Amino acid sequence: MRQSHPGHLITLEGGEGAGKTTQQRLLAASLSAHGYTCLTTREPGGTEVGQALRHLLLEAFPAGLSPRTELFLFAADRAEHVETMIRPALQRGSIVICDRFTDSTLVYQGMGRGIEPELIRQINQMATQGLQPDLTLWLNLPPEIGLARVQERRRTLDQMEQQDLHFHDRLHQGFAQLAAAEPRRIREVNALRPIEMIAAEIENIVIR
Numbered sequence: 001m002r003q004s005h006p007g008h009l010i011t012l013e014g015g016e017g018a019g020k021t022t023q024q025r026l027l028a029a030s031l032s033a034h035g036y037t038c039l040t041t042r043e044p045g046g047t048e049v050g051q052a053l054r055h056l057l058l059e060a061f062p063a064g065l066s067p068r069t070e071l072f073l074f075a076a077d078r079a080e081h082v083e084t085m086i087r088p089a090l091q092r093g094s095i096v097i098c099d100r101f102t103d104s105t106l107v108y109q110g111m112g113r114g115i116e117p118e119l120i121r122q123i124n125q126m127a128t129q130g131l132q133p134d135l136t137l138w139l140n141l142p143p144e145i146g147l148a149r150v151q152e153r154r155r156t157l158d159q160m161e162q163q164d165l166h167f168h169d170r171l172h173q174g175f176a177q178l179a180a181a182e183p184r185r186i187r188e189v190n191a192l193r194p195i196e197m198i199a200a201e202i203e204n205i206v207i208r
């Protein structure tokens with residue numbers, strides 16, 4: 001997919017604890033070693049404004065927010081992130097590797113919270129002003145394994161991590177549906193393997 005900038009946007013998607021941050025770091029190191037300029041970032045919370053929104057979304061209200069409030073706050077985070085950080089980096093020719101992006105909203109706020117997908121697509125479109133990932137890597141891991149990893153690592157769980165397994169199963173199905181619908185953009189990666197093996201497959205997908 002060619003867009004109106006010289007850079008490339010790669011997004012990492014998947015359930016909780018699927019290994020996105022780990023693989024983001026390894027991919028950035030590999031691309032840098034090949035001479036590419038990379039920017040690693042994440043949603044929510046890639047910008048200073050986003051950090052405040054991340055706190056509101058995931059930590060400040062243990063009882064949760066209403067689904068539409070949540071949707072608009074994720075969209076606000078993305079609007080700020082795209083406008084002030086992602087698009088300028090793409091204009092400079094960087095490879096931007098973003099931990100979660102628009103597919104997370106479709107899955108979490110759509111399949112998870114039950115908001116109509118068409119509304120989410122419209123809001124994603126407004127937030128990104130049409131910017132789409134060139135490539136999305138879906139780290140496919142059974143939700144119970146990802147959640148166990150997160151629980152092992154942290155004493156307190158955020159808003160989404162506290163949801164029950166049915167919720168996380170729906171998210172997993174949601175990512176599978178998106179990957180089936182857009183096989184050219186979304187590449188499924190089996191995340192139930194050692195870190196190095198996953199990294200090697202991702203490197204092979206990205207640098208061909």
Ligand code: T5A
Binds near residue numbers: 017020044150161198
């Ligand atoms: N959200 C986000 C929405 O609802 N809507 C949206 O639009 C957006 C953008 C973000 C939350 O917000 C939600 C989704 C999320 O619930 P977050 O803290 O950023 O919150 O959550 P995650 O993105 O899930 O980040 P995590 O850090 O929890 O998971 P990662 O990044 O997928 O996993 P990672 O790399 O940190 O690894 C987790 C642990 O597993 C180990 C690592 O060492 C680490 O300890 N690990 C492995 N262990 C064994 N084998 C492997 N292959 C391993 N890979 C990693």
